Amino acid sequence: MDPSKELNTRYEAHGGDDDSMEEEEEEYEATIQSPTKLRMLDSEGNLDFYAFQIHEVVPRSVRIGSPKSKYSEPQCQCGRPQPCKHLIWLSDCIARQVLHDYDPREPLTLNEHGYPEELGQPLFRSIADMRLDILANGLHCDVGHPLSRTGPTSHRVADARGIVASVADIEEHVFDSYRSDLTSADFDWDSIVHRKDAEATLFSMLLASHRLSTWLRSNLRPSDPPLDQFRQLESRAQHILSDFDGFANASFSSTDSDMSEGPRDLEWAATSLKRCVNQVRTLIVYAESPLSPPERSSAARALVRILRGVVDRKDLYNHLLPSQDEGFVADTLEMLVDQTQYVDEIQDVMTAVGSRGASASWAAKMEAIIARMRNSRRSAATTRSSARRAEKARVSSPVLERSGHADSGQSSSGVGLGIFGVGSGSGGATVGTTRSGVRFMEPETPETAGVSSRGSRSGRSGGRGERRPAGEGASIGGAGSKRSAGTPSERGAKRAR
Structure with missing residues (x-):
């Protein structure tokens, strides 16, 4: 105002x-x-x-120029001795977006110009390599003059809609589709208030005011999706892929590459995507505490979607997968093999990879990840099944309830939800060859993988017990055999009844 x-x-x-x-x-x-x-x-x-x-x-303007400009060293226009607090604060925000392979627990080295040495010289180069619009998305702001009333970017629209969904406390599985009717087309600078629709009004206010958006985001719960760093990296990767598609389809002209940013070509896209993957790995490895289940799921999803985006684009695929043996995505994804909900999607991606060829060692890593995920899924299913049988036995058999033999959560063979204790799937594998000549490991999937023979017999015994008529629950499972079903006189009384 x-x-x-x-x-x-x-x-x-x-x-x-x-x-x-x-x-x-x-x-x-x-x-x-x-x-x-x-x-x-x-x-x-x-x-x-x-x-x-x-x-x-009070607005402050910080100028960061190319080596030949008068702002070759960053300057703030506040008039205070440099470097001032505004410049240092901005440099810190940029560092959190640009740096992708450093331990965040280690301090950065602040140089005499007010920005970390780890960002390289000059600071302009780090921004140009990333691209200003992608950096702006990470900083939750728009590119352009602050007084210009251009329409909000698609990223800011999605960000505002995410904040609205978080305030409404929408569940994760419907979060991304919540209020899909709120779009940039509905935003009008001169009509912020939407009568009888508080959520649409909040949405417009968030797009109209960066201050409100920043303040409200700072008051969200750490677990809310708008604060999920893995989601943000997935969004950045999608932006990179979209820009690369525009370059490949010649929809970006040479004038779209301002100053020293250069074209959004194959080399830029491949490098940027690898940085996204590195940042996902950094967030996992150097997390202050173990990631929560939603965070692990979000990390795995980001990796799978990045891999899918690469495989779906022939030029990127040929640049990143067949000729390199750096563990692209695989080295990080193998830390998330408990996220079995993505195994079918990964298998689908690998089917496409198998028809084109890839580094043999990279393909073997991915197939091992798939095998471990499937084993984890079977192990979890076996544990749940054992728990259900034990619970059914406890409810239907007073003898089992008194003896305490049915211990929920564990079968008689002691199989538990040991996610990282499953085999790698390398044993008993057959070798296949793609049309490109790359040899793949195709692991076998035995029906009882991860379960001992004793556990299998126990499961069959439980199955026979469950097929008995109602009222004979005392014969279910090992401890509920006929010999343990009370004295002869008690058995006779039961038969009489």
Whole structure:
């Protein structure tokens, strides 16, 4: 809000160079907080006065130029000695987006110009390599002059809709589709309020005010999807793939590559996607505490979707998979083999890979991951089945309930949900060859993988017990045999009944 415009008062600026004039043209924001009537004692007696506390937000402009520009070293236009707190704060925000392979527990080295040495020299180069619009998405802002009223980007629309869904406490499985009717087409700078629709009003307010969006995001729960760093990396990867498609289809002209950013070509896309994968791995390896199940699921999903995006694009596929043996995606995905919900999607991707060929060692890693995921799924299913049989035996057999033999969560063979204790699937594998000549390991999938022969016999015994007529639950399973079903007189009484 410009106070002078509110009062219809005109002011004339005196003096100042072009930079200072540009600074004056930027929007001034202020809010009034806690107006209070106060009283103080002076020499003439009591004097009443009103105190208005104004919270002021003064825009600051930080210039980061190429080596040949006058801003070759970053400068803030606040007029304070450099480097100032504004420049250091901005550099920290950029570092969190750009750096992809460093231990976040280690301190960064701040140079005399106010930004970390790890970002390289000059800082302009790090931004240009990433591309300004992709950096802006990570910083939750738009590219352009702050006073321009251009429409919000698709990323900011999705971000605002995600905040609305988080406030509404929408469940994870429907989160991405919640209020899909809220789009940039419905946003109007001059019509923020949507009568009888508080969510649409909040959506418009978030798009209209960066301050509100930042403040509300800072008050979300750490587990809310808009704060999920793996989701953000997946979104960045999709942006990279979209830009690469535009370049490949010649929809990006040479003028779209501003200054020293260069084209969004194959080399740029491949490098950027590898950085996304590296950041996923860094977040897993250097997490302050073990990732929660939703976080592990989000990490696995990001990796699978990145891999799918590469496999679906021939040029990227040929650049990243057949000729390299760096464990692209595989080295990180093998830390998430408990996320078995993605095994079918991974298998589908590998079917496409098998028809084209890939590094033999990379393909073997991926097939081993698939085998471990399937074994994990069978192990979990066996444990759940054993728990259900034990619970059914406990409910239907007083003898079992007293003896305590049916221990829920574990079968008689001791099989449990040991996700990382399953085999790698390398034993008994057959060798296949694709049309490109690459040899793949195709693991066998035995019906009782991970279950001992004793456990299998126990399962069959339980099955026979379950087929008995109702009322004879005392014969279910090992401990519920006829010999353990009470004294002869008790058995006779039961037969009489």
